[in-house]
Amino acid sequence: MQCNYSREGSTRGFTLIELMITVAIVAIIAAVALPSYNDYLRRSKLTEAYNTLATYRASMEQYYQDNRSYGAGGSCGVALPTGLKYFTVSCGPAAASTSALQAYVASAKGIAGSQVNGFTFTINEKNDRATTAVPSGWGTAPANCWILRKGGGCQ
Incomplete structure (x- = not known):
């Protein structure tokens, strides 16, 4: 009986080097992609503040x-939005108001411990x-708009 050993069958599969190279490539891609993805997630949460302040301003104008006149107190006459996931909203009289109850500043501040902690956005009766x-x-921080992304970009 004669045994024929052929190397054909033994060349299937991947070598350890090939697998290590693949893992290294995936790690490099992940190192580049994850920070960008985290920034994208953070920016998506900023829209809660933009939308809430714009809606609150419309309610203030109706009031x-x-x-x-605008109301007195911490809500400026209109109930403050509640149930927000990432921001708290407050309202008060404008610091440079020329007459009582004719100007306000509403602000949305990122909740501590969330991805948006450190952000504060404001809007006033002039839509500034x-x-x-x-x-x-x-x-x-840009003084005349709501920031959209790192390094600038305004809404």
Whole structure:
């Protein structure tokens, strides 16, 4: 009986080197992609503040049309939005208001411990939008718009 050993059958599969190279490539791609993905997730959560402040401003303008002034107190006459996941909203009289109850500033501040901690956005009766605080690594907060991404970009 003669045995024929052929190397044909033994060349199937991957070598350890080939697998290590594949793992290294996947690790490099993940190292590049994950920070970008995390920034994308953070930016998606900022829309809660933008939408809430815009809606709150519309409610404030309706209140002003009905009462010819903005309300006093911490809610400026209109109930503050509740049940937000990432931001808390507050309202108060504008610091440079020329007459009582004729100006306000509403702000949305990122909740501590969330991905949006460190962000603060404001809007007033003139629809002036401002980013008054951003987390470290996001550059300088633009004074005349709501920041959209690191390094600038406004809404």
